[in-house]
Amino acid sequence: SLPADADLHPDVWVVRAQWAQQAEQQEAAARCFAEALRRDPAHLVALQGLVQTLEGMDQVDLAHSLQHRAATVEEFLFVLERIMADEWSGRQALASGQISEAAFRTYLGSAARLEQIARAAELTLKLGRPLEARAWCAYGLNADPTHTQLSQLRNQLSGESYSGES
Numbered sequence: 001s002l003p004a005d006a007d008l009h010p011d012v013w014v015v016r017a018q019w020a021q022q023a024e025q026q027e028a029a030a031r032c033f034a035e036a037l038r039r040d041p042a043h044l045v046a047l048q049g050l051v052q053t054l055e056g057m058d059q060v061d062l063a064h065s066l067q068h069r070a071a072t073v074e075e076f077l078f079v080l081e082r083i084m085a086d087e088w089s090g091r092q093a094l095a096s097g098q099i100s101e102a103a104f105r106t107y108l109g110s111a112a113r114l115e116q117i118a119r120a121a122e123l124t125l126k127l128g129r130p131l132e133a134r135a136w137c138a139y140g141l142n143a144d145p146t147h148t149q150l151s152q153l154r155n156q157l158s159g160e161s162y163s164g165e166s
Contacts, residue, residue, distance in 0.1 A: 010036035010043045017049055029053045042073045042127060069127070076123040083116050109143040118149045130157055 006012045017032030030053045036046035047070035054063035090107050093099045099107075107113065121136035137154035140147055 008039065010040040010046060013039065014043070014046050014049065017046070017053070021049070021053065026053055026057050030057065042076070044070060044073050044077060047073060072123055072126055076120065076127065079116055079120050079123065083113070083120060086113065086116075105143075114140050114144055114147050114150065117143075118147070118153065121150065121153050125153070125157070133157060 002012065013032045013036035017029045017036065020026075020029035020032055030050060033046045033050035033053060036043050037050065040046070047066060051063045051066045051070060054060075054066065087108075090099070090104055094101065094104045117136055117140035121133045121140070124130075124136060125133035134154065134157045137150045137157065140150040141154065144150075
């Protein structure tokens with residue numbers, strides 16, 4: 001038996017959806033995937049599962065629009081993984097004395113790294129998460145306050161007000 005608050009976790013809803021798919025209960029599967037997405041709008045497995053389920057229910061237009069969101073989420077997760085892995089590697093090299101503090105600061109402001117951070121900002125904005133996009137801009141501009149793409153996106157975002165994010 002699951003704990004009482006298990007329904008709060010999107011993965012529980014994904015497992016229920018997968019069970020419903022195996023039982024050929026497509027409408028129930030779609031409802032469960034949708035519930036997982038209500039709890040985490042960027043849950044890639046739930047997005048992909050809902051797309052597959054909707055296609056099986058001949059709701060191709062809706063499936064197609066969700067497929068675009070799934071592709072954006074997947075790209076964001078890839079970019080995020082690269083940013084975090086690269087920074088972790090740099091911090092490990094710094095901690096072990098393989099690189100100097102100056103070399104690490106140079107790396108933090110490198111064009112390739114800032115390009116990834118700018119892409120993360122763009123993707124979070126595309127996903128309807130403008131506050132997170134602003135945070136990515138601030139993170140990148142901390143390393144290079146003159147970065148054109150991040151500055152432009154920050155300026156675009158600073159003129160908007162937000163009541164919440166999805």
